[in-house]
Every structure is written in structure tokens, then in C-alpha cells.
Amino acid sequence: METGQKMRGADAVIKVLAAHGVTTVFGYPGGAIMPIYDALYGHPVEHLLSRHEQGAAFAAVGYARASGKTGVCFATSGPGATNLITSLSDALLDSVPVVAITGQVSTAVIGTDAFQEIDVLGMSLSCTKHSFMVTDINELIPTLYKAFEIAASGRPGPVLVDIPKDIQIAELEYKTPLLTVNEEPEPEVSAIEAAGELLQQAKKPILYVGGGVGMAGAVDHLRQFIDKTGMPSVATLKGLGAIEHGTKGYLGMLGMHGGKAANLAVQACDLLIVVGARFDDRVTGRLATFAGNAKVLHLDIDIAEINKLRQADVAISADLRQVLPALSASLESKSLELGQWQLEVEELYREHQWDYQHPGDLIYAPAMLRRLANKLPEDSVVSCDVGQHQMWVAQHMWFRRPEDHLSSAGLGTMGFGLPAAIGAQVARPDATVVTVSGDGSFMMNVQELTTIKRRKLPVKILLIDNQKLGMVKQWQQLFFEQRYSETDLSDNPDFVLMASAFDIPGRTIHRAEEVEAALDEMLSTPGPFMLHVAIDDAFNVWPLVPPGACNSDMMDQMEKQT
Amino acid sequence: MMHSVELTLKQQPEVLERVLRVTRHRGFTITELTMTVSQDSTLKVNFDVQSERVIELLTHQLTKLFDVLDCQVITSSAAQAEAEISAMASA
Numbered sequence: 001m002e003t004g005q006k007m008r009g010a011d012a013v014i015k016v017l018a019a020h021g022v023t024t025v026f027g028y029p030g031g032a033i034m035p036i037y038d039a040l041y042g043h044p045v046e047h048l049l050s051r052h053e054q055g056a057a058f059a060a061v062g063y064a065r066a067s068g069k070t071g072v073c074f075a076t077s078g079p080g081a082t083n084l085i086t087s088l089s090d091a092l093l094d095s096v097p098v099v100a101i102t103g104q105v106s107t108a109v110i111g112t113d114a115f116q117e118i119d120v121l122g123m124s125l126s127c128t129k130h131s132f133m134v135t136d137i138n139e140l141i142p143t144l145y146k147a148f149e150i151a152a153s154g155r156p157g158p159v160l161v162d163i164p165k166d167i168q169i170a171e172l173e174y175k176t177p178l179l180t181v182n183e184e185p186e187p188e189v190s191a192i193e194a195a196g197e198l199l200q201q202a203k204k205p206i207l208y209v210g211g212g213v214g215m216a217g218a219v220d221h222l223r224q225f226i227d228k229t230g231m232p233s234v235a236t237l238k239g240l241g242a243i244e245h246g247t248k249g250y251l252g253m254l255g256m257h258g259g260k261a262a263n264l265a266v267q268a269c270d271l272l273i274v275v276g277a278r279f280d281d282r283v284t285g286r287l288a289t290f291a292g293n294a295k296v297l298h299l300d301i302d303i304a305e306i307n308k309l310r311q312a313d314v315a316i317s318a319d320l321r322q323v324l325p326a327l328s329a330s331l332e333s334k335s336l337e338l339g340q341w342q343l344e345v346e347e348l349y350r351e352h353q354w355d356y357q358h359p360g361d362l363i364y365a366p367a368m369l370r371r372l373a374n375k376l377p378e379d380s381v382v383s384c385d386v387g388q389h390q391m392w393v394a395q396h397m398w399f400r401r402p403e404d405h406l407s408s409a410g411l412g413t414m415g416f417g418l419p420a421a422i423g424a425q426v427a428r429p430d431a432t433v434v435t436v437s438g439d440g441s442f443m444m445n446v447q448e449l450t451t452i453k454r455r456k457l458p459v460k461i462l463l464i465d466n467q468k469l470g471m472v473k474q475w476q477q478l479f480f481e482q483r484y485s486e487t488d489l490s491d492n493p494d495f496v497l498m499a500s501a502f503d504i505p506g507r508t509i510h511r512a513e514e515v516e517a518a519l520d521e522m523l524s525t526p527g528p529f530m531l532h533v534a535i536d537d538a539f540n541v542w543p544l545v546p547p548g549a550c551n552s553d554m555m556d557q558m559e560k561q562t
Numbered sequence: 563m564m565h566s567v568e569l570t571l572k573q574q575p576e577v578l579e580r581v582l583r584v585t586r587h588r589g590f591t592i593t594e595l596t597m598t599v600s601q602d603s604t605l606k607v608n609f610d611v612q613s614e615r616v617i618e619l620l621t622h623q624l625t626k627l628f629d630v631l632d633c634q635v636i637t638s639s640a641a642q643a644e645a646e647i648s649a650m651a652s653a
Contacts, residue, residue, distance in 0.1 A: 121576055122576070122579065125576070125579060125580055125583050126583060126587070130627075130628050133576075150628065302626075303622055303625075304622035304623050304625075304626055306622075307616075307618060308619060308622075
């Protein structure tokens with residue numbers, strides 16, 4: 001072991017972060033974490049002050065998702081820690097590597113209901129991949145090293161380290177621990193052979209690509225597999241960007257708000273090749289009828305996802321960066337007969353193109369988002385909130401890489417977009433970062449406008465306003481007899497005026513003819529900008545697979561809402 | 563179905579909470595549980611669970627816990643489960 005100088009536990013925390021290449025921490029100080037903030041003072045590891053711990057942790061999530069690195073956030077004990085819980089849950093469901101460090105009351109008073117004491121370790125059990133409470137100063141450094149290893153390895157996820165105040169101020173001698181790093185499992189030859197046989201027998205195979213591809217760093221491997229095999233493909237919300245739009249046979253997003261071609265192709269396939277995806281209910285619709293005639297080849301690093309919801313005919317739980325090339329190699333001497341199926345898929349693609357024609361002067365959000373996608377430079381990140389705008393982004397904006405599209409998929413957390421955009425902008429300072437939000441979601445973490453102001457971050461805010469909680473109201477319209485309970489937001493604030501209070505310029509548009517110039521103004525204005533867009537509120541998200549229905553039973557209609 | 567599961571755990575203060583939480587959340591009811599501290603400072607936990615779900619849905623999740631060193635399904639019995647349910651109903 002390397003030996004070093006004596007220091008406080010708090011100083012060791014910052015030193016461990018620096019040793020892991022952490023350059024920015026997102027957080028909010030408070031009583032029980034003051035020694036750690038004292039250690040930060042003047043240190044090269046920079047700290048970005050959020051205005052709510054949920055915002056700090058979402059910024060860490062955005063940082064991680066946009067960069068592929070582990071995001072780090074700090075919070076104090078009690079309310080600071082409880083405010084992290086939503087963001088950590090989000091990171092757990094979307095498999096995002098985050099290390100959260102919380103201050104805790106001193107060990108001597110834990111369990112006495114001390115000021116700002118809550119059982120953070122207990123709370124963390126259901127919303128983290130793993131968690132620790134450090135009660136021995138000698139365990140502090142090894143624990144932090146383990147936290148980083150656990151967060152990023154296997155199926156990534158959030159790890160929380162709760163550090164009592166007396167541990168932060170106790171003295172230790174800094175030693176770099178020797179940890180054994182677990183290698184990701186390699187695929188077994190027999191499993192690759194079995195998968196190859198399934199592929200060869202299939203007449204209508206299709207790739208169902210999830211977020212696991214991006215998290216595994218296997219985007220290029222997947223694209224090479226597709227290049228080689230000509231395999232048709234669809235993607236989940238988190239899988240968007242893994243396959244470039246325009247790739248032959250790629251049909252975009254499947255599921256509840258997926259494209260018709262994507263859903264119909266999956267329903268018609270005879271082999272479903274699941275790559276880093278998990279049969280989420282928003283993807284499958286009625287599970288029993290999802291790809292009902294297909295065999296399943298399931299590729300996922302997390303063995304707990306295998307056979308969880310759908311029995312696999314062949315499953316490989318290993319590193320996708322090894323599985324996909326091995327699968328390609330196993331097909332070297334074999335020929336796949338996909339010609340007829342590729343023609344069918346092409347026909348579905350042609351038949352179910354998106355239609356951006358929208359009569360009238362009002363702004364049609366899907367067409368506007370399509371225009372925005374065309375205008376964005378190559379190095380761009382789009383961070384969404386949750387609701388109708390989120391689905392329009394997924395349907396109508398095309399992404400070059402998964403890390404260019406940040407969307408709260410598993411937890412569906414309103415308030416994700418703005419702080420995640422802040423984290424993405426810090427991770428990729430030269431990128432154009434746009435948060436596309438809705439008038440409901442935006443108010444959930446609106447305090448983070450101050451974070452943009454403080455750091456003069458050039459985040460662009462595209463606020464799509466239909467003066468309602470659009471997705472909930474759509475369901476009330478369709479499934480709750482138009483009883484619009486608490487979904488009217490016609491008393492929204494003046495968003496542009498509010499942005500100006502944070503030194504963020506902006507403008508409001510109402511008419512379709514204003515869209516082009518307004519998007520250009522947003523993207524060309526140096527620094528942050530808010531484009532507030534009052535859209536045609538009559539339009540809902542289509543298509544829609546009703547809850548509990550089969551994915552081939554998509555609703556697709558335009559109705560004037562009352 | 564009723565299943566008997568044997569776990570070997572790292573001795574951490576919260577390890578039993580982790581196991582119980584996962585077991586409940588994944589849809590399994592514990593009907594019996596014993597815990598002993600081994601000489602090598604690990605914990606042995608034996609418990610019976612019943613559920614309509616297949617036991618792998620639980621064991622895969624338990625195996626993912628970092629403080630679970632080993633997880634074995636000792637027995638699985640439909641008849642035992644029916645007897646348990648019957649006993650609970652008449653109680």
C-alpha cells in the first residue's frame with residue numbers, strides 16, 4: 001500500500017475524488033457535511049452549488065449520462081439527504097453511475113433523534129445499487145474506492161456513502177487501497193453458438209435495443225453487428241441514439257408511444273434479439289402478446305433481467321462489447337436469409353412515416369422539434385423533462401449517440417430536464433445543450449435557473465407550453481371520461497419574465513411562422529436563452545397503445561380537446 | 563410454491579434489512595427465518611418463502627446484493643406451500 005500524509009477524513013474524501021478523476025461535484029452544504037465543504041475550499045476539485053439537493057443529484061445524473069463518467073453529489077444529513085432520494089431512484093432505474101456523499105450526525109448521537117438526523121442508510125436501501133455508512137475512520141478510503149467501483153461496474157447505478165461528522169474530522173494517514181477490480185464476465189462459447197443457431201434459423205429477426213448498449217460502451221459494436229448482418233432494429237426510450245437514424249431497417253422507438261412501423265415489426269418478428277433492455281411495461285404493452293410468435297435471445301449484463309418478465313430461449317449475461325463481436329464472428333461462415341423480411345420492414349417504414357403537415361397558424365410541437373433537430377450542431381445534448389414533450393422529442397428528434405439524449409425513462413421524473421442539462425453542460429462545455437421542457441415539469445426544479453445564472457452556463461431552454469399537465473390530461477380525456485381533475489395550468493407564471501430575473505434572455509412565440517427565426521435566435525444567442533413556445537394545445541401524443549392493450553392496437557387520432 | 567433458501571452474508575449491521583426488503587419487494591412472503599453467526603464471522607440465514615413467482619426472481623436479486631456471499635435454494639415444494647396456506651387460513 002502507498003502511504004502518505006496525515007489528514008482529516010474530510011480531506012481524504014476530496015483526495016479520493018481527485019484520484020478518480022472527478023473535477024466537478026454538485027451539491028449543497030449544511031451542518032453535518034461542513035468539514036467536507038471546508039476541505040473543498042480552495043481545492044482544484046470544483047463544486048457547483050445547486051439550489052436544492054434534488055437538483056444537485058440530477059445534475060450529477062446528467063453529467064454521468066452525457067459523459068459516461070461517474071457523477072458525484074454532496075448533501076448534508078436529514079433534509080439534505082432526503083432531497084437526494086428522488087434523483088437516486090431515477091439513477092437506479094436508469095442504471096446511471098452516481099456516487100452520493102452525505103454528511104451524517106456524529107456516531108455518538110446516531111439513533112438519538114439528533115438535529116437533522118434521519119436514518120439515511122435505511123432510506124438508501126431501496127433507491128441505490130449499494131450504500132455504506134462509515135463508522136471507522138480506517139474504512140473511509142477503502143469504502144469510497146469501493147463506491148466508485150460499484151457505481152460504474154456491471155450494470156451501473158447510484159451508490160451512497162453516509163459519513164458521520166466525527167469521521168470527517170478524525171485524522172488518518174492517507175493510503176491508496178489495493179482493490180481487486182472485477183472484470184465483466186465474458187460470454188461462454190456454447191452460448192454464442194446457441195445464439196448463432198437461433199439467428200440462423202430465424203426468418204424475421206429484429207433487434208430490440210435498450211439503454212444497456214450505451215451504458216456498456218457498446219454502440220460501435222452494435223453498429224458493426226448491424227452493418228454486417230443487415231438486421232432490422234427498434235430502440236427503447238433509453239436506447240435512442242445507439243442506432244443512427246437512416247440506418248437501413250431501423251424503425252425508431254417502440255412501445256406505448258412508439259412508431260407504428262416499430263411496433264408492427266416487433267409484433268411480426270420470429271426472433272426478438274434483446275440487447276441491453278428489460279421488457280419494461282411501457283415497451284411491451286400487454287406482455288403476453290408482445291412479440292407473441294417470437295423466440296427470444298436476451299443479451300444483458302444483469303442476470304436478474306433474464307427471464308424476469310419473458311422467458312428467453314437463449315440468454316447471455318456478459319459484456320456486450322464482447323458478446324456482439326462474438327456473435328458477428330459466429331455468423332462468419334453462415335448466411336442469414338433476411339431479404340424478404342428486410343423488404344417487409346422497409347415497406348412498414350415507408351407506410352408509416354411521420355406526417356408534419358399541420359393546418360393552421362398554431363405551433364405544432366412535433367414539427368418544431370424536427371426543425372430543432374435539423375438545426376443542432378453535431379456536438380449537442382437534449383435533456384428532457386417528462387410528459388408529452390418528452391415523447392415528442394423521442395419520436396421526432398434523432399440522436400447521434402445515446403449520450404446526446406437525456407430522458408428520465410424508468411422513473412419518469414418531472415423536474416429532471418433542467419438540472420440534468422446543467423450537469424451535461426458542465427461535462428461537455430463545448431456542446432450545445434438544450435433542455436426541452438413542459439410547463440408542468442419546468443416548475444418542478446425551476447430554482448436551478450439560479451445555478452445557470454451563477455455559472456453563466458449557456459443552456460438553452462425550450463419550454464413547450466400547453467397550459468396543462470398534458471399527458472395526464474390526455475389520459476383523462478381518453479380513459480377518465482374527460483374529467484379533468486387538477487390538470488389545468490392556465491395560471492402559469494410569465495416564464496420569460498421569470499427567466500429575466502435570472503439574467504436569462506428569452507422570448508415567447510405563438511405562431512408557426514415564428515418558429516424558424518425563434519429557434520435560430522435561441523441557438524445563436526451567446527449564453528443561456530429561454531424560448532417559450534405556446535403550442536397548439538389541441539394535439540396529443542400519437543400513436544398511443546392504451547394501458548393493457550397489445551402493441552398492435554395503437555390508437556391514432558386527432559381530437560379537439562375541450 | 564414454498565422454497566427454503568440458505569444465504570451466507572457479510573456481517574454488516576444492515577444486511578438483514580437488505581435481504582428482507584428485497585424479499586418483500588420482489589413478491590415473496592417469509593414464513594420462517596433463522597440466523598446464526600458463523601465462526602468465520604459470516605452470517606448464515608435460512609428462510610422459507612412462499613410466492614406464486616418463480617424462485618429465481620428472488621435469488622437473482624438477492625445474489626446482486628453486495629453483502630450476499632452465497633445464495634442457495636435448498637428445497638422447493640408446492641405441497642408444503644399448500645399446507646402452510648391451509649394452516650394460515652384455519653388459524
